[in-house]
Structures are given as C-alpha cells and as structure tokens.
Amino acid sequence: xxxxxIVDIREIIRLIKDHYNYDFSTFALTSFKHRLEYIISKNxxxxxxxxxxxLSSQPEFFNTFMAQVCVPSSEMFRDPSFWRWLRDEFFNxxxxxxxxxxxxxxxxxxxxxxxxxxxxxxxxxxxLDKVKIISTSFSQENIDLIKSGSYPMKxxxxxxxNYKRMYGEEELENYFKYEKFDVKRDISLxxxxxxxxxxxxxxxxxxxxxxxxxxxxxxxxxxxxxEKVLGIMYDSLTGNGNLAIGLREQIxxxxxxxxxELVSIQESVYKKKLA
Amino acid sequence: xxxxxxxxxxxxxxxxxVTRILNALQPTFPLPLLLCLHRLKHVRSGFVEALSLKSSIxxxxxxxxxxxxxxxxxxxxxxxxxxxxxxxxxxxxxxxPVNHSRPSIDLxxxxxxxxxxxxxxxxxxxxxxxxxxxxxxxxxxxxxxxIVQDPKESEVKTMPESALQxxxxxxxxxxxxxxxxxxxx
Numbered sequence: 210x211x212x213x214x215i216v217d218i219r220e221i222i223r224l225i226k227d228h229y230n231y232d233f234s235t236f237a238l239t240s241f242k243h244r245l246e247y248i249i250s251k252n253x254x255x256x257x258x259x260x261x262x263x264l265s266s267q268p269e270f271f272n273t274f275m276a277q278v279c280v281p282s283s284e285m286f287r288d289p290s291f292w293r294w295l296r297d298e299f300f301n302x303x304x305x306x307x308x309x310x311x312x313x314x315x316x317x318x319x320x321x322x323x324x325x326x327x328x329x330x331x332x333x334x335x336x337l338d339k340v341k342i343i344s345t346s347f348s349q350e351n352i353d354l355i356k357s358g359s360y361p362m363k364x365x366x367x368x369x370x371n372y373k374r375m376y377g378e379e380e381l382e383n384y385f386k387y388e389k390f391d392v393k394r395d396i397s398l399x400x401x402x403x404x405x406x407x408x409x410x411x412x413x414x415x416x417x418x419x420x421x422x423x424x425x426x427x428x429x430x431x432x433x434x435x436e437k438v439l440g441i442m443y444d445s446l447t448g449n450g451n452l453a454i455g456l457r458e459q460i461x462x463x464x465x466x467x468x469x470e471l472v473s474i475q476e477s478v479y480k481k482k483l484a
Numbered sequence: 485x486x487x488x489x490x491x492x493x494x495x496x497x498x499x500x501x502v503t504r505i506l507n508a509l510q511p512t513f514p515l516p517l518l519l520c521l522h523r524l525k526h527v528r529s530g531f532v533e534a535l536s537l538k539s540s541i542x543x544x545x546x547x548x549x550x551x552x553x554x555x556x557x558x559x560x561x562x563x564x565x566x567x568x569x570x571x572x573x574x575x576x577x578x579x580x581p582v583n584h585s586r587p588s589i590d591l592x593x594x595x596x597x598x599x600x601x602x603x604x605x606x607x608x609x610x611x612x613x614x615x616x617x618x619x620x621x622x623x624x625x626x627x628x629x630x631i632v633q634d635p636k637e638s639e640v641k642t643m644p645e646s647a648l649q650x651x652x653x654x655x656x657x658x659x660x661x662x663x664x665x666x667x668x669x
Contacts, residue, residue, distance in 0.1 A: 237549075239567040239595045240577045283563070283578040283586070289526070367525075374526065425578040428548040428564075435549070456528065457561045457576055459547045 211249045213242055217257040221245060224264050229271055231347075233278075235409055235434035240280065248277050275348035280429055281320030285368035287424070288456055289375040292330060294476040299420075299451070300334060307419075308339040314418045314445060316411070316438075317426040318344040321355030321399070322368075325384070327422065328398040333378045337398070343415050345405045352404045358393035360385070365392065409434070411441045418445045424477075425455035443467030446481040453478045487629075487669060488572075488603040489515050489552065491596045493589035493619065495522040495611030497639025499534075501659045502609070506539035506557060508663045513541055515605075515669060516552040518560075518568070520592040522585055522611070525563040532559050546574040560587035567595040583615050593619025602627030605669075607662060609633045611643025621651045631655045631662060 213221075218241065222233045233241060245260070252273070254260050263270045286292055303311075318324050324344050331337040346352045365385070372381040386393045407413045421442055427435045439460060442452055444467070452469065454460065454477050460469050469479040494502060498521060509517070523531055535557070536543045544550075545561040552558060552572050560566035565577040565587050575595075582588035589608075593616060596604055606623035608616045610633055624630045630653040635641040637658050647653065657665065 237567075237569065237575045239569050239575050239598070240579065243567070243577070243579065243591070243595075280577065280579045283580070287563070287578075288528075370526070425564075425576075428576045428578070432549050455548070455576075455578070457545065457547050457564055 211246055211254075211256060213245055213249075213257055218242055218245065220257070220261060221264070224261060225271075228265060228268075231275070231408055235430055235437075237429055237431050240429050241278075244278050244280065248274060251277065272348060272350045276350040276354065279317070279319045279347060279351075282322040282425065284364050284371060285322045285326045285381070286330075286371035286375050286377075287322075287326075288476075289371050291424070291453065291456075291476045292326070292375040294473055294478070295330070295453075296334060298473070299478075300336065308336070310417070311340045312415065312418045313340055313342050313420045313422070314415055315342070315344045315422050316414070316442070317423065318346045318355060319351055320360075321394075322360075322364075323422055323424065324355065324402065325360075325394050325398060328402070329372075329377070329381075329384055330375075332398065338401075342399075342402045343405060343418075344402050345407050345411075345413070347406070347408060349406055352406065356396065356399070356404075358386075358396040360392055360394050362392055411438075414441055414445050416445055417447050419447055419450050421446065421450070421452045423452060423454055425458070427458055428455060439469075440467045443469070443481055448483055449480050451478055451480045486603060487515055487605055488600045489518060489568075489596060490605045490607065490666065490669075491518040491520065491593060491623075492607045492609060493520045493593060493611070493616035493643075494609035495589075495613065495615065495640070495643055497610035497612075500639075501633065501662070503535065503538055504659060505663055505666065506535060506541065506543065509539075509541050509666060511541055511555055513555045513666075513669070515554050517541070517557040518552075518566070518592065518596060519543075519557055520560045520566060520587050520589045520616075522587070522589075522615070523562055525586065528562040531562070535559065546576075548574065548576040550574045560592060565591045567591060568599045569595075570599050572599070583613060585613070585615050589616035590619040594622045597622040597626045597628060600626075600628065604628035605631065607631045607633070608644055608647040610638035610640050612640045613642055614646040616643055617646040617650045620647045620653070624651045624653065629654050631657055631665065633662065634658050
C-alpha cells in the first residue's frame with residue numbers, strides 16, 4: 210500500500226488548485242490522506258508520482274477523482290434514532306400550511322444514501338410531494354451516479370437493519386430493484402429533486418431552507434473551513450431553520466452571528482439563532 | 485523518553501483488562517490514552533458509562549477535532565473511525581469499515597503513528613480478528629514502543645497472535661505487566 214507523505218499531499222493539493230480550482234487544503238489532513246491512498250489503490254496506481262501525472266495530464270481523470278475523493282455517507286438511515294426524532298419531534302410539529310414553501314437541502318451528496326433515505330422517509334409520511342428537496346454535489350459524475358440509482362450490495366444489509374430500527378412502514382427491499390449483478394434504488398423517489406453542482410465555496414447555495422442535513426460531512430474538513438461552511442449554512446437557512454449534523458460533531462454556541470442554538474443534543478440538531 | 489500518547493486496541497475479551505487499566509491509572513497520568521475497541525455500531529450509549537464506572541481517569545467519546553489532553557481516556561465512538569490529526573486532535577471519519585470494523589484499530593494506530601512517530605506507545609489486547617496487527621507494525625516502523633498482551637493470558641488469542649506474526653514487538657506482557665509499565669510513565 211502506498212503511504213503518502215505530507216509533501217506528496219501538499220503537492221496534490223497544489224496541483225488540483227492550479228489545474229482545476231478546487232481547494233483541498235480545506236480538508237482534514239488524515240482523512241484526506243486516507244482517501245488519496247484509497248484512490249491510488251482503486252485506480253491501480255503504484256506511486257504518488259503516478260497520481261500527480263494522471264491529475265495533471267488527464268482532465269477526464271479529474272472527474273473520476275472528484276467522484277472518489279469525498280467520503281460517501283456510510284449507509285442508509287444511519288442513526289435510526291435521528292430519523293425517529295425527525296418524524297416524531299420535527300415533522301410532527303409542523304402545520305400543514307407551512308409546507309407551501311418547505312425546502313430541505315443536502316449540501317454534500319456523494320452516493321445519494323442520505324438523499325434516498327430522506328425521500329423514502331418523506332414518502333412514508335406522505336410529505337414527499339409537499340416539500341422541495343435540493344441536493345448539491347461537487348461533480349456531475351456524482352449526480353449521474355445518484356440518478357442511476359446504483360447502490361453497493363454490501364451496504365444493503367446494514368441499511369435494512371437501520372430502516373427496521375427506525376420502524377419504517379415497508380420493507381426497505383421494496384425500494385430496491387435487483388438486477389443481474391447489481392442493485393438499483395427506485396429512482397422515481399428522486400424525480401422532483403433539484404440537483405446542483407457546486408465547488409467548495411458554495412457559490413450556488415440555495416436560500417430560505419427550513420432543514421439542512423449535513424450529518425458527518427464537516428468531519429472531513431479542517432476547523433477553519435468548518436467555520437466557513439457553518440456561515441454558509443447559516444445564510445441559507447430561514448429564520449428558525451434547522452441544521453442536523455453528525456452525532457459526534459458539535460457547533461460552538463457563539464453569541465454573535467452566525468450563531469446556532471441546540472434543538473436536540475441527543476440527535477445533534479441545531480437551529481439558526483436570529484441576531 | 486518523552487512520550488506523547490498511549491493507544492490501545494482490543495476486541496473480544498479485552499473489556500476486563502481495559503477496565504483494570506483505567507482503574508489502576510492515576511488522575512495525574514501524563515498522557516492521553518486512546519482506546520479503539522470493537523463495539524456494536526448501533527448501540528451508541530452505555531459503553532463509555534460502563535468503562536467509566538471504575539475508571540480513575542475521565543473517559544470520553546470525543547467529538548470531531550477535539551483536542552487531546554493528558555490524564556484522559558478517549559474511546560473511539562460507535563460507527564466512526566477515530567483518526568489522530570497532526571495537531572494532537574481527533575478527527576472522526578465515517579468512511580467504509582476496514583476488515584469489517586468501524587472503528588478500525590488499524591486506522592487509529594496508523595494515524596496515531598503518523599502523528600506521534602517515536603513518541604507513541606501502542607498496545608494490542610485480546611481480540612477475535614486481525615485488526616490492529618498492521619497498525620501496530622506502523623507504530624514499530626515509526627520508532628514507537630509496541631506491546632502485545634501475552635496470548636497465553638488473552639481470552640481470545642487471534643488479535644495478539646496476528647500482531648506478533650507481523651511485528652517484532654518490544655514487549656509481550658501480561659495484564660499486570662502492562663499496568664505496571666503504564667504506571668511508570
């Protein structure tokens with residue numbers, strides 16, 4: 210296995226910034242290194258230099274790189290208690306008329322697991338047609354992958370267990386189509402989702418969002434960029450919009466904007482605090 | 485020698501010895517103690533409480549990017565990998581399991597070895613698979629101290645034996661010897 214040194218990683222960051230204008234110095238170093246080593250092995254490269262060469266001389270490889278470098282969500286319905294909270298506490302408290310302009314944003318869709326989970330969840334609550342879902346990815350390749358419905362077989366078991374623990378209404382399998390060598394998620398679930406391509410600056414961030422799902426995403430960023438992303442989320446949320454992050458992530462409760470207050474400490478949900 | 489951290493990996497059969505270690509340490513223990521123990525991914529509470537019961541030092545499941553402090557134990561949270569960043573911080577990851585494990589002992593050990601180099605003490609305890617063997621090798625490659633619980637004493641031998649196969653470790657210790665070693669730090 211190739212073991213990248215810090216000099217190699219800096220060189221890769223510089224190269225990508227120069228050629229493609231994505232700034233990976235915003236990423237947390239250890240998980241970025243782990244991911245780069247994964248890419249080297251997955252693409253049968255043998256050295257850091259071979260990755261440098263491919264990145265600088267093959268622009269089409271950069272699309273593959275982008276689709277592989279970000280960590281996809283680990284499974285569908287991760288942390289079933291969060292989804293139960295979302296159903297019993299959050300959506301239970303929302304009045305019918307509030308759905309007239311109810312936008313949910315997923316700012317970091319890599320494999321679409323969180324997105325499909327959300328769509329199944331909303332469908333069972335009979336809310337899928339009432340809300341607007343926006344999904345941002347960092348490459349068109351990610352969006353194409355999500356829209357294909359493709360899903361790794363090895364993650365189905367854990368996803369189905371999670372779904373059962375959430376007390377879903379159906380069998381999770383009903384949302385999959387088994388093909389010869391592959392399994393596909395039911396893409397009719399995402400037919401009304403708006404897909405956006407963006408870069409790490411989030412220039413195309415949507416506004417007036419009621420709920421953002423950003424669970425276990427900021428763990429891949431360094432503390433400086435985490436702060437910046439929180440500012441972007443703050444600007445995108447409506448007055449008392451909610452932000453869900455991962456269970457072992459936390460937001461400092463600053464007195465000054467962009468500031469958030471806790472909604473559920475167990476499920477790591479915050480809401481925008483108005484100045 | 486000025487060590488910066490101790491990291492312990494274990495799985496089946498390691499709970500009791502980890503409890504004894506936590507009980508024996510003094511609140512003045514000069515280093516952060518990193519614990520990467522296999523656990524059920526969907527049971528997120530109860531483990532840190534069980535370890536805390538008889539511990540003489542506080543046991544935490546760290547938040548992402550939390551700064552590591554001496555005299556505290558940090559338990560890899562359920563369903564996350566626990567990486568160690570260069571600036572003495574934890575970085576969590578929900579990346580794919582390695583050898584069916586998340587948290588992966590290998591990944592915690594590899595990143596800790598990168599961060600602390602020869603200032604790290606790595607300990608592998610009882611366990612039922614090979615996770616941790618490669619990680620302990622990385623600790624050795626970086627000049628850190630390597631200790632493996634004596635397989636003769638381990639409840640489940642696979643993990644310590646796999647570590648011993650891959651690396652010429654510094655010490656093969658009984659649990660009493662591991663505790664004595666840590667108390668001298």
